[in-house]
Amino acid sequence: MSSNSTYILAIESSCDDTxxxxxxNNKVLSNVVARQEVHEQYGGVVPELAxxxxxxxxVPVVDIAxxxxxxxxxxxxxIAFTQGPGLMGSLLVGGSFAKSLSLALDIPLVAxxxxxxxxxxxFIDEAGFDKPTFPFLALTISGGHTQIVQVNSFFxxxxLGETTDDAVGEAFDKSAKILGFPYPGGPLIDKYAKEGNPKAFAFTKPKVDGLNFSFSGLKTQxxxxxxxxxxxxxxxxxxNKADICASIQHTIINILMDKLKLAVKQTGIKQIAIGGGVSANSGIRQTLKDAETKYKWKCFVPKFEYTTDNAAMIGIVGYYRFKEEIFADSSVVSKARIEF
Known part of the structure; x- marks a missing residue:
């Protein structure tokens, strides 16, 4: 154990994973996730149960970590913790625990x-994974968010653009629900899409100005x-299961790529990093890999375990905030909605 090492305990409780x-420093020593199976029977996350x-x-998850x-x-x-965005009841559990432990140990708290x-x-130090250099464009795609962000530095x-209605993860999960797949259905669309023809059925792409997204119209269609x-x-x-899934996935990926191409054109930045649960989708990963050759982009795809909600990613922000001494005190409040 090095004396000049910084050890950050990170806690993530924004939705249904503890x-x-x-x-x-920027190396992960442990990353423990307890998943909640209880929501599957309800076809979505139930906040109170979460x-x-x-x-x-x-307590057991922190102890194991x-x-x-x-x-x-x-x-x-x-101690770093997720302040938001997320489900209020879930955030409060992680936030209250983090505050109590930082007080008990008399060490800084990082929101x-x-x-x-x-x-x-x-920026987690991971063998075989390159880190982007500033500035780069980040495409964050999850069940609750779809954003294109210009990242000029750590803070x-x-x-640059975000969804005006549903997030891309919702578009996948709700399409899966229409097809009668169990929750969460997004990964199943990805699985069946591999065997289907992406041009079997044509769906129109929504017309949305600038770099914003919209997925509710596609879902209705x-x-x-x-x-x-x-x-x-x-x-x-x-x-037609495989063809339907391939066509839905093809349309969603095209919507994302159209906006990314526009963002690159507007900013001149050709480094693209993706993150969020939907970045685990194999179709999106392959399309970005192809874009490196096709458009001369440099694309960064995170390790699978850092795509879904996990505390390691909270810890890396915690580490950089700790270095800058950006601390919170016990009056800090959890927020269901929060801006950068």
Whole structure:
């Protein structure tokens, strides 16, 4: 254990995953995630059940993270936690725990923006993964967010465009629900899309000005299309499952790529980093890989475990904020909505 090391305990509880991580400087020593299966039967996250599960999970998850890291709580330099955005009840559990522990250990408290963490996860020191250089464009795509952000430095971030209604993750999950897939359905669309023809069915892309996105119209279009086809042929979904999924995924990826191309044109920045749960989608990852050759971009795709909600990404922001001594005190409040 190095004396000039900074040890950050990070806590993430923005939605339905309880996670704790320990970082030594920008290296992850442990990253523990407790998933909540309870929501699957309801077809979506139930906020009240999520916060209750966080209360049950947080102590064992933090304990395991510290033990796995091979340190003791006395070695910790600071505690970082997700301040927002997210579900209020879930955020309060993580925030209250972080405040209490920082007071008990008399070490600094660091409040972190969850979306900031999805972007900065690229700066975790991970073998085989390059780090972007400033400035770069970040495409953050998750169940709750779709944004294009210009990242000028660790703390200078400017949102260039975002969704005006549904997020891209919702478009995937709700399309999956229309097809009768269980929750969460986005990964299933990705799975079946691999075997289908992406041009089998054409869906129109929404016309949205500038770098903003809209997915609610596409979702409605898919619903009406499926209803019409099923009326004519009750077995339509089963017989065309792969083609439907491939066509939906192809349309969504095209919407994202059109906006990215426009952002590159407007800013002249050709470094693209993606983050958020939907960045685990294999179709999006492959399209970005192809764009490196096609458009001479440099694309950065995070390690799988840092795409979904996890505490390691909270820890990396915590580390850079700790270095700048950007601390919070016990009056800091959790926020369901929060800007950079």
């Amino acid at each position: 996670s704790a991580a320990v970082l030594e 916060s209750r599960a966080h209360q049950q999970n947080i 510290i033990k796995k890291a091979g340190i003791t709580k006395q070695d910790l330099s600071a 972190v923006n969850h979306m900031h963490a999805h972007i900065l996860c690229h 200078d971030l400017k949102v 898919i619903l009406y299309f499926i209803q019409k086809q099923v009326k004519e042929n009750p077995n339509f979904i089963e017989e």
